[in-house]
Ligand code: NAD
């Protein structure tokens with residue numbers, strides 16, 4: 001039996017990972033360790049909360065005592081670290097929590113994992129560590145690190161701390177770097193769930209700049225399968241890129257969403273750009289294909305349609321997460337942008 005600690009498991013990817021892994025592998029128990037920030041929602045795990053292979057502990061990965069305690073209490077042997085501040089726009093408004101969790105928290109986890117003799121540690125990183133591409137080319141695992149936002153810089157720092165632990169201490173750590181995820185349970189601050197939920201409420205869709213920035217979209221289930229493959233068969237120091245081979249401009253994606261939702265293009269608003277906005281991401285995931293036998297299985301068409309259907313069927317989930325502090329964030333991020341259009 002693998003005794004796995006998943007950090008940040010109440011967020012978007014972590015909760016999809018836990019549900020998927022418990023169904024996929026009867027030989028794993030999962031302890032979910034999550035601070036429950038604005039992005040952490042225990043409701044995302046309602047379907048597994050009664051499982052005898054699942055436990056939850058609320059805690060902060062930068063609190064060494066709590067991390068030590070949970071590793072000992074459950075005799076944890078493996079860790080997947082999803083816990084992070086994950087939104088680029090929020091890192092531009094205030095980068096402090098990004099440094100605290102993404103850098104400080106990751107180092108605490110590594111230190112505690114080493115002291116407690118953890119066998120395997122997967123750091124869930126991002127393609128944003130590579131910076132931005134022009135019109136051509138793809139990021140490989142050997143692309144130099146050149147992060148552009150405070151979020152990306154904090155994730156890069158965490159990758160380098162993990163690399164140093166592998167080099168210095170022989171720490172059994174691996175890194176995954178994935179492109180933009182989409183799917184159910186994504187917090188509606190990110191492009192796809194924000195635009196779906198705004199469109200459903202007949203609210204404007206704020207497209208940054210001219211909408212020509214390109215992202216490489218991957219369904220969250222494909223990312224989860226990749227992380228599990230690295231957890232099972234990665235070697236210390238390994239780095240694997242994951243991507244969906246589905247490049248699309250933001251404006252192209254926005255039009256597709258409006259079509260699926262049967263809403264008019266008059267909802268589109270071009271608003272002032274994100275400062276330092278990366279132009280294009282594209283992922284070369286051939287190393288994962290060759291070494292892990294992994295490949296993306298969900299086509300963008302089918303994945304986007306099922307994601308839209310999920311948001312249509314879960315309007316109460318959306319209403320609950322769009323209340324309270326979300327409204328304050330929305331006003332701070334979009335108030336002036338939309339007022340000045
Ligand atoms: P999310 O914002 O939806 O969830 C983050 C989770 O971490 C939340 O449950 C939150 O409560 C928890 N958390 C935050 N600070 C914590 C702390 N100090 N201690 C414990 N828990 C804490 O994020 P997501 O989109 O699910 O991303 C998960 C991970 O995947 C992140 O590390 C992110 O950098 C990485 N990633 C995300 C994407 C994407 O497209 N969303 C792509 C590649 C990599």
Ligand code: DAU
Nearest residue numbers: 086087088126128178179180189190191206207208213250
């Ligand atoms: O590439 C992986 C990264 O993808 C992850 O590491 C991050 O955690 C995740 O948030 C995501 O980052 P992005 O900044 O690419 O995602 P976001 O959904 O915020 O934006 C996607 C694109 O859409 C980006 O070009 C900015 C644009 N955008 C976004 C929002 C929220 C808009 O035009 N308008 C918006 O309101």
